[in-house]
Amino acid sequence: MNICVIGTGYVGLVTGVSLSEIGHHVICIDVDEDKVTKMKKGISPIYEPGLSELMAKNIKEKRLRFTTSHSEGLQQAAVVYIAVGTPENKDGSADLSFVAQAAKDIAENVEHDVIVVTKSTVPVGTNAMIKEIVQTHLSDGLQVEVVSNPEFLKEGSAIHDSFHGDRIVIGAENEQAFSIIEEINQPFRVPIFKTDIKSAEMIKYASNAFLATKISFINEISNICELLGANIENVSTGMGLDQRIGSQFLKAGIGYGGSCFPKDTKALIQIAGNVEYEFELLKGVVNVNKKQQGILIGKLNDCLPVISGKKIAVLGLAFKPNTDDMRESASILITEELIKLGAEVVAYDPIAMDNAKTILSSKVQYADSIERAVDNSDAVLILTDWDEIKNVDLAVFHKMKRPLVIDGRNCFTLEAMEKNGIDYHSIGRPVSAKLIEAAPI
Structure with a gap:
């Protein structure tokens, strides 16, 4: 089928590439000329494992194209996906200006x-x-059907999730539209759940809000x-063994970030407010997460009273x-606070x-390896649990003035850090391995 995808951010690009991989002819539209040229x-x-390889493959096989022209992109498309950004307004609501513009562009070009x-x-x-905007600007005699098909991709595993998802949600009012979108998605071999449009819209927000709630709960x-x-x-392992609770999203750390959870939780609070409902639980989730992102600064202060x-x-x-x-990453708040406290900040990230x-302060310095970042440092803060960090030779921390590691992601065992003579502070665990639980009976 000929498909057009408007917007090539995380959602749009992964959607377009994945649809082309299962055999559809896809053209993606973006207004950024440099981006389209690349x-x-x-x-x-964007960096997303497996994405570049599938892009190159499907471009070569002529199932995937890119353009800045709405006329070119929409001319042959039977189905058009809107995958533009919905950034957060100051009041927490979603900015729908890009969505509205996409709807108008569709009407004026199909x-x-x-x-x-x-x-x-x-x-x-x-x-x-969207349907009202398209109908208002659409040429006489043409018809439009609108379908809600929210995404449930996780950054870092978005390609895998496209082909191994838990469900595909389709919300529609027209049986023919249901059938066409179901047929498009059939090759993914992922269970399809059909519902009404408003419920489909709500499923996305409710799902992200629930996962964010699990994260804030386990952090508390x-x-x-x-x-x-x-x-x-x-504690989290014991909880997760209960099938009613499950083990996913029960990993303690320094809170959630990214493009979805922060924005969607605030938006759902605003959506509830629009119908005069106070979503007190979700407000608490947001506040807990904000507090949790800064918890490492308190731990650092306990170890180094003068930073x-x-x-x-x-x-x-x-x-x-x-x-x-980097969107809503804890590293933004933490590095800003460290700079404010007068620290010399040297950072490293593989990607x-x-x-x-x-995004970060111009005062932040960057190293090209873990070794160079930690060399002669007074303390190490771990903010992201990259495999490269989790698998580092612990001897590297002895390049510090004294080995002091404050770990926001619980990357190492207490025993290993104690054995290697490292002053180790993590989240929700005793400082010393000697205090951990007895072996199971």
């Missing part, structure tokens, strides 16, 4: 009946707005564990491993440093 050459503008599929994360009722439990001398890893003039190595800058995404340089 993508035509098979160069991905020459036949069209199905518009909304991939962008949008508040309940947005698909009705981890803080209590520290005060009581319990071990959060044992001014100290060299602090920061390992990991992206909000999670296997991505170069995200180029993006970090455009």
Whole structure:
């Protein structure tokens, strides 16, 4: 089928590439000429494992194209996916200006009946707005159907998730539109759940809000564990064995970040507010996460009462491993606070440093390896659990003035750090391995 995807961010590019991989002819539209020029050459503008390879393959096999022209992109498309950004407004609501513009562009350029599929994360009722905009500007005699098809991709494993997802949600009001979108997605061999449009819109927000709630909950439990001398890893494992709870998203750390959870939780609070409902639980989730992102500064202060003039190595800058995404990363708040306290900050990340340089303070210095970052430092803060960091030779920490590691992602065992003579502080666990639980009976 001929498909057009408007927008080539994480969602749009992964969607377009994945649809081309299962046999559809896909053309992706983006207004950024430099970006489109690179993508035509098979160069991905984002770091996502497996994405570049599939881009190059499907461009070569002539199933995937890129353009800046809406006329070219929409001329032959039977189905158009809207995958533009919905950034956060100051009040926490979603900015739908790019979605509205995409709807208008569709109406002004299609020459036949069209199905518009909304991939962008949008508040309940947005698909009705899209349909109204398209119908208002559409040529006489042409028809439009709108389908909600939210994405559930995880950055760092988005390509894998496209082909091994838990479900594909399709919300529509027209049976023919249901059938066409179901047929498009059938080759993914992922279970398809069909529902009404408003429910599909809500499923996306409710899912992300629930996962964010699990993260904030386990982080609160981890803080209590520290005060009581319990071990959060044992607590979360014991909880996760209960099938009603599950083990995913119960890993204690320094909070969630990225393009989805922060934005979507605030947007859902705003959506609830629009119908005069106070979403108190979710407000608490947001507040807990904000507090959790800064918890390492408190731990550092306990170890180094005077931070001014100290060299602090920061390992990991992206909000999670296997991505170069810096959006809402804890590294932003933490490096800003360290600079404010007068520290000399030297950072290292395997992938995200180029993006970090455009976001973090100009006072942050960058190293080209873990070794060079930690050399002669007063303390090391670990912010992202990259495999490279988790698998580092622990002897590297003896390049410090004294080995002091404050780990926001619990990358190492207490036993290993104690054995190697490292002063190690993590999240929700005792400082000393001698305090960990007895062996199971």
